Amino acid sequence: MHEQVDVVVVGLGPGGEYAAGTLAEAGLDVVGVEAELVGGECPYWGCVPSKMMIRAGNLLAEVRRVPALAGDTDVTPDWGRVAGRIREEATDDWNDQVAADRLGAKGGRLVRGRGRLAGPRRVTVEGRTWEARRGVVLATGSRPRIPPVPGLAATPYWTNRDAMATKDLPTSMLVLGGGAIGVEVAQVFARFTCRVTLIEGQDRLLAQEEPEAGELAAQALRADGVTVLTGVRARQVSYDGAEFSVLVEGRADPLRAERLLVATGRHAEFADLGVETVGLDPAAGIVPTDGRMRAAEGLWAVGDITGHGAFTHVSMYQAHIAVRDILDRPGLDADYRALPRVTFTDPEVAAVGLTERQARNRGLRVRTAVVPNASSTRGWIHGPGGEGFIKLVEDADRGVLVGATSAGPAGGELLYGLIVAVHAEVPVEQLRNMIYTYPTFHRAVEQALAALR
Ligand SMILES: Cc1cc2nc3c(=O)[nH]c(=O)nc-3n(C[C@H](O)[C@H](O)[C@H](O)COP(=O)(O)OP(=O)(O)OC[C@H]3O[C@@H](n4cnc5c(N)ncnc54)[C@H](O)[C@@H]3O)c2cc1C
Numbered sequence: 001m002h003e004q005v006d007v008v009v010v011g012l013g014p015g016g017e018y019a020a021g022t023l024a025e026a027g028l029d030v031v032g033v034e035a036e037l038v039g040g041e042c043p044y045w046g047c048v049p050s051k052m053m054i055r056a057g058n059l060l061a062e063v064r065r066v067p068a069l070a071g072d073t074d075v076t077p078d079w080g081r082v083a084g085r086i087r088e089e090a091t092d093d094w095n096d097q098v099a100a101d102r103l104g105a106k107g108g109r110l111v112r113g114r115g116r117l118a119g120p121r122r123v124t125v126e127g128r129t130w131e132a133r134r135g136v137v138l139a140t141g142s143r144p145r146i147p148p149v150p151g152l153a154a155t156p157y158w159t160n161r162d163a164m165a166t167k168d169l170p171t172s173m174l175v176l177g178g179g180a181i182g183v184e185v186a187q188v189f190a191r192f193t194c195r196v197t198l199i200e201g202q203d204r205l206l207a208q209e210e211p212e213a214g215e216l217a218a219q220a221l222r223a224d225g226v227t228v229l230t231g232v233r234a235r236q237v238s239y240d241g242a243e244f245s246v247l248v249e250g251r252a253d254p255l256r257a258e259r260l261l262v263a264t265g266r267h268a269e270f271a272d273l274g275v276e277t278v279g280l281d282p283a284a285g286i287v288p289t290d291g292r293m294r295a296a297e298g299l300w301a302v303g304d305i306t307g308h309g310a311f312t313h314v315s316m317y318q319a320h321i322a323v324r325d326i327l328d329r330p331g332l333d334a335d336y337r338a339l340p341r342v343t344f345t346d347p348e349v350a351a352v353g354l355t356e357r358q359a360r361n362r363g364l365r366v367r368t369a370v371v372p373n374a375s376s377t378r379g380w381i382h383g384p385g386g387e388g389f390i391k392l393v394e395d396a397d398r399g400v401l402v403g404a405t406s407a408g409p410a411g412g413e414l415l416y417g418l419i420v421a422v423h424a425e426v427p428v429e430q431l432r433n434m435i436y437t438y439p440t441f442h443r444a445v446e447q448a449l450a451a452l453r
Pocket residue numbers: 010011012013014015016033034035036037038039040041042045046047048050051113114115116139140141142160181273302303304305309310311312313314315344
């Protein structure tokens with residue numbers, strides 16, 4: 001006999017946990033299936049512990065700026081405080097009881113194990129089968145993509161999970177990949193005195209963002225003592241029990257370090273998810289969805305698995321839309337034109353919408369402007385640590401911004417106004433006629449609007 005419920009949610013990361021809890025609160029009979037920890041990657045091995053590290057690293061960097069502006073300091077970095085806070089305040093030592101209880105309190109039922117689709121509206125977990133009257137929400141997230149570099153698989157390389165959980169800061173570390181994870185972790189570890197070398201295959205860091213953003217991130221990392229190698233790919237990896245050796249293109253001598261962090265992207269895992277049983281292609285790499293997050297009859301998908309950006313805010317946004325659709329409530333379709341993202345380096349690199357290149361590739365008549373933070377009074381006053389810029393991308397025919405980058409000490413917070421501008425298609429003429437508070441970092445936006453060419 002199969003057990004009947006209203007909804008089965010497979011995977012309880014940020015999107016799945018939100019969907020399961022909200023649907024249960026709405027009175028539906030909900031089963032949430034989770035193979036590891038309720039909450040997923042973000043609270044235990046992703047956003048939250050990494051941002052705790054970054055907060056600590058930024059404090060050290062600010063203290064190191066004191067002599068230039070305010071006096072003398074004497075600080076001894078202690079990784080133990082960071083590791084302790086991650087254990088006690090962030091992850092509860094990687095125990096999800098609080099999150100499990102939270103789902104229970106909302107009326108949802110937690111089933112621990114690996115879920116598999118077994119046809120429309122049907123999920124099996126280790127021999128038990130549930131029939132979902134309304135349907136299934138697939139929210140199984142992503143895992144690290146490990147590149148096929150010869151020798152790598154046989155070594156005890158680190159992924160984000162090891163880096164987030166380490167109690168001991170290595171004395172030296174190689175980082176493979178200069179995307180969000182690579183640059184954030186490289187900077188923090190370097191600020192805690194680890195000797196870091198970062199190896200990026202493309203010709204710049206944060207390659208999906210504006211070239212100016214990659215350049216700024218590289219300058220910031222180098223200022224923190226990180227050796228940044230771009231346009232370089234690893235050819236061979238080995239480990240001798242104490243040290244990793246990585247042979248890279250264009251260098252005869254291998255790079256050596258105590259640890260190797262692999263941060264070369266993430267991908268969804270389809271090996272045993274049963275998506276073919278509902279007519280989806282497991283080789284597609286993502287689950288395609290419509291504007292209401294529907295993927296097939298009686299199936300919704302949310303989060304990293306949909307390929308719309310591996311961010312917690314995307315997963316929760318999509319989960320909100322899927323929940324509304326499941327509950328038959330009206331609302332707008334998913335809209336990714338103003339997709340925001342922030343890489344939490346210091347300076348923060350924040351962006352929304354299209355880059356200049358993406359806008360040009362779409363055939364738009366583009367006007368752009370780049371204004372350094374230091375050209376605003378606040379940026380100049382800030383001094384050390386105030387590096388950054390505002391870049392705007394305008395669709396000149398429509399007179400609206402289609403993309404923007406805000407890089408600087410509060411780049412992620414400053415992005416908010418630019419998200420509104422791109423999302424609501426506020427005419428550039430209107431933006432030029434707003435009053436910009438003096439002296440704030442966001443006054444550089446006013447200058448950039450005036451400089452659009
Ligand atoms: C180091 C790091 C830092 C990050 N920092 C940020 C940040 O600052 N801001 C941001 O927005 N994003 C950040 N991210 C990305 C963010 O963590 C992810 O985008 C987000 O967690 C994805 O949510 P999700 O709902 O798709 O699922 P996930 O969080 O990936 O969770 C999926 C869950 O499904 C479970 N699961 C998988 N398969 C099955 C199955 N068959 N049956 C049952 N359960 C299953 C998994 O165990 C997991 O718990 C970061 C990621 C990393 C790695």
